Amino acid sequence: MLAGKIALITGAGSGIGRAACQILSREGAQIIAADQNESNAAQTIELLSGSHHLSVSMDVSNSSTISQALSSIQSDVSAPPNVLVNCAGITRDEFFLKMSEKQFQEVFDVNLKGTFLVSQAVCRNLVEAKLSGSIINIASIVGRTGNMGQANYAATKAGVEAFTKSVAQELAGFSIRVNTIIPGFIDTPMTSTVPDKVKQKFQHLIPLKRFGKPEEIAEVISFLASDRSSYVTGTSILVTGGLAT
Template sequence: MAGIVAGRLALVTGAGSGIGRATCQVLSREGATVIAADRNFEAAVETIKTHTALASGSNATGDHSAIEVDVADSKSVMSALQKTLEQYRSPPTIVVNCAGVTRDNWLLKLSEEDYNSVLDVNLKGTFLVMQAFAQAMTEKGKPGSIVNISSIVGKYGNMGQTNYAASKAGVVAMTQSAAKELGKFNIRVNVVLPGFTETPIVQTVPDKVKQGMLKMVPLGRMGQPSEIAEVITFLSSDKSSFVTGASIDVTGGF
């Protein structure tokens, strides 16, 4: 049985770990050809070799590929687009912006450098990737789906994360604006707001803080990256053909 994104080409940033890696797995399981993009090229290769190939039911990497990209650098993003067009002769029609970083500190202690680095990757990076790849889709007249990753912190804030919360709130507003602009090209743009999810970023949180946060989750547990990836894949598919400009919380009720 063909998957819900069979025959599609998908680019996933932040594909070297966490939600990005899980998204590559689920998209490939559902029939997409996946380009795993990450600043850590080795981690992206690992995603394709050991996770994506297996999810597609084979030991071969098939047409899947890995690519190095620094989403905060417009030259790097354009280079990734050019390499994709050279290899596949067509732009991806699924783009998932999972690349993200944290540099947590109290507002009164947060350095300008740490503020900038988080906004550059999480907000500007999402913008640069969305702009470059949507432009390529419109030039080829391809309908598509862009899924951006925000965070529930972007809605409610969080202590020690003024920079991260601001970047993730910006992703929501940017998604809603882009959806209005790109609708006429039949390109849908949606945003997922994960809650407390078992990722490398969360592993840096002290256990005491984790326990406190878990008390605020009605389902009583952390989310798995695959649970976020399933929602991303739904938004990437024609199953969500009338959904655009939507913000979807995947939080266990947090």
């Protein structure tokens, strides 16, 4: 399904990003696993079969590390990435009245500014090379519903969705599709610190009565990365086990 695709995945050292690398490579894509934790990204590559995949160090909130990573990719890969999965994300949970400017800024810098910076760098290369592409941004159900203790995170994820819709309109003329996936609650290191009591409360609300697996997000990423979704752009797909907004 993805033969001939070169997929750059940020946040590839863990959770959903790692699962996306596994599923996209299974479908034939060449994988570039990017993470600020380079050794975790390298471990992701070790899980894949084939020797043409590579890992790069990238802090998505820092434009110079993005340029460096893209230059190093250029020297190893024949063409610019034509699939981008913006999966890098962080939480810095705190109740609003206690939230520091730093906690707000850090989450903003990675989740929203990071999505902007990496998308812009990749899309500029695609437009220059006159190539089509698919950008997949990872938002969150919390960006639609809000969540106690996550005013910073929820705001960035709502921003990712609005950003996606705008960029999709601008890039349609360049044959670059841009879509959002909205996961519900997924079992990854990000949610491993959620207390059991809170997890049970959420599970009860989810029609499928369980948290999702990272692979279940990655399968939808794979569809959006492929030409099977060639008429899908500027939209959001909920992958929430039935949790509605």
